[in-house]
Amino acid sequence: MIGTVAVIVPLALATLAALIWLWPAAPLGPADAAGQASQEQAGLQRLTGTITAITLKKCPKTPPPDGMTEGEVAPPDPATCGSAEVELTSGAQNGERITTQLPSGPGAQRFSVGDDIRLIYSPEPVLEVSPFQISDHDRSSPLWLAAAAFVLAVLAFGRWRGLSALVGLAITFVLLLAFVIPAILAGQPPLLVAIIGAAAIMLSVLYLTHGFTITTSMAIVGTLFSLALTGLLAYAAIDLVRLNGITDESSFYLDSSYRINTQGLLLASILIGSLGVLDDVTVTQSVTVAELAHANPGYRFAQLYRAAARVGRAHIASVINTIILAYAGASLPLLLLISVGDQGLGEIVTNPVLAQEIVRAVVGTLGLIAAVPITTALAALAHARRARPDHDHSQPGTPPRARHRRGHDALPDAVAGPDGWS
Numbered sequence: 001m002i003g004t005v006a007v008i009v010p011l012a013l014a015t016l017a018a019l020i021w022l023w024p025a026a027p028l029g030p031a032d033a034a035g036q037a038s039q040e041q042a043g044l045q046r047l048t049g050t051i052t053a054i055t056l057k058k059c060p061k062t063p064p065p066d067g068m069t070e071g072e073v074a075p076p077d078p079a080t081c082g083s084a085e086v087e088l089t090s091g092a093q094n095g096e097r098i099t100t101q102l103p104s105g106p107g108a109q110r111f112s113v114g115d116d117i118r119l120i121y122s123p124e125p126v127l128e129v130s131p132f133q134i135s136d137h138d139r140s141s142p143l144w145l146a147a148a149a150f151v152l153a154v155l156a157f158g159r160w161r162g163l164s165a166l167v168g169l170a171i172t173f174v175l176l177l178a179f180v181i182p183a184i185l186a187g188q189p190p191l192l193v194a195i196i197g198a199a200a201i202m203l204s205v206l207y208l209t210h211g212f213t214i215t216t217s218m219a220i221v222g223t224l225f226s227l228a229l230t231g232l233l234a235y236a237a238i239d240l241v242r243l244n245g246i247t248d249e250s251s252f253y254l255d256s257s258y259r260i261n262t263q264g265l266l267l268a269s270i271l272i273g274s275l276g277v278l279d280d281v282t283v284t285q286s287v288t289v290a291e292l293a294h295a296n297p298g299y300r301f302a303q304l305y306r307a308a309a310r311v312g313r314a315h316i317a318s319v320i321n322t323i324i325l326a327y328a329g330a331s332l333p334l335l336l337l338i339s340v341g342d343q344g345l346g347e348i349v350t351n352p353v354l355a356q357e358i359v360r361a362v363v364g365t366l367g368l369i370a371a372v373p374i375t376t377a378l379a380a381l382a383h384a385r386r387a388r389p390d391h392d393h394s395q396p397g398t399p400p401r402a403r404h405r406r407g408h409d410a411l412p413d414a415v416a417g418p419d420g421w422s
Contacts, residue, residue, distance in 0.1 A: 004214065011224065047093075050114065057083075076104050100130040118134075119135070154166055170315070180197040233366055277364065304379075308380065
């Protein structure tokens with residue numbers, strides 16, 4: 001226990017000092033603040049409204065882009081050609097009804113009567129174009145309903161533990177939105193920010209959710225070692241595969257406009273993404289060892305390690321499939337786009353976008369595999385005890401004699417829970 005405190009306390013103090021040192025002075029980066037100021041100078045406003053009527057008309061014919069024939073270009077959706085009457089629900093013109101064109105062209109969304117929408121208002125429209133332009137659906141109400149259903153389900157099943165999990169989730173979002181993202185936009189090294197942010201999330205959320213116990217402490221130390229190994233593997237893999245983190249318009253824009261180290265940003269994203277699965281594995285292994293030690297007080301280190309490692313191997317086998325499917329699902333549009341092209345398997349795999357996802361999956365999986373033996377060994381060292389004289393070694397699974405506990409009836413140790421030792 002003393003050794004655990006000697007690791008956790010310096011880690012917590014170092015994380016707190018680094019948070020204070022790296023905390024951004026302003027919520028927006030220089031380029032973002034300039035962009036916001038230019039938008040305000042242009043007078044653009046974001047409004048909400050409700051569609052009360054739609055008038056469709058025949059879609060106009062547009063010439064195909066250079067190098068393409070008319071048959072190679074998908075025609076516009078007839079449901080996107082026309083105008084909409086909208087009742088404004090915000091801004092200085094709240095309650096007024098305006099008429100504007102429906103968004104059309106490739107990828108345009110469909111709108112129906114009664115839809116809540118978002119608009120952009122320009123007081124100086126170009127030529128005869130309406131100053132109001134429909135930009136998107138207003139998804140505030142459906143998202144609030146989904147969030148309420150999520151919270152109620154967690155509380156109904158988890159009760160107080162569910163409440164602590166929700167508070168931990170809120171802390172995670174606060175640290176990501178108030179520290180990690182603004183600090184990167186302010187020019188801080190993305191990898192360093194990700195390490196400090198991940199450590200802060202790990203310390204606060206795991207202790208809040210699972211309590212200040214030796215079991216949680218072992219999970220935190222195991223997560224720390226596994227996360228450090230994941231970072232080293234990610235750094236080596238990115239350098240080996242020659243990835244610079246620029247694979248789409250968003251990363252190119254961040255590199256050119258914000259001067260953000262996109263390679264460091266890729267490393268940071270791998271670390272933060274791995275943390276979400278690592279803490280699941282490490283907590284499971286630590287709790288498994290604790291339960292085995294309570295059910296079998298005579299187990300030594302080797303016995304605890306072997307028994308818990310069998311559980312860990314089964315867990316890892318399912319988690320690896322989960323990781324691969326998660327990355328494949330996130331990259332499904334890219335995979336479809338690549339598959340319709342006339343490219344060989346070698347060209348597909350070496351594509352920088354797909355190679356980046358492969359590195360994410362491989363590095364994350366290696367970190368998870370390492371987390372099982374590391375956390376299991378730490379937890380087994382913490383929970384291994386000498387055999388008790390009242391324990392029957394001929395039957396390893398037999399719980400010890402019931403002992404009287406103050407304020408409780410006589411209960412076997414195996415029922416008392418992992419933190420019930422005196």
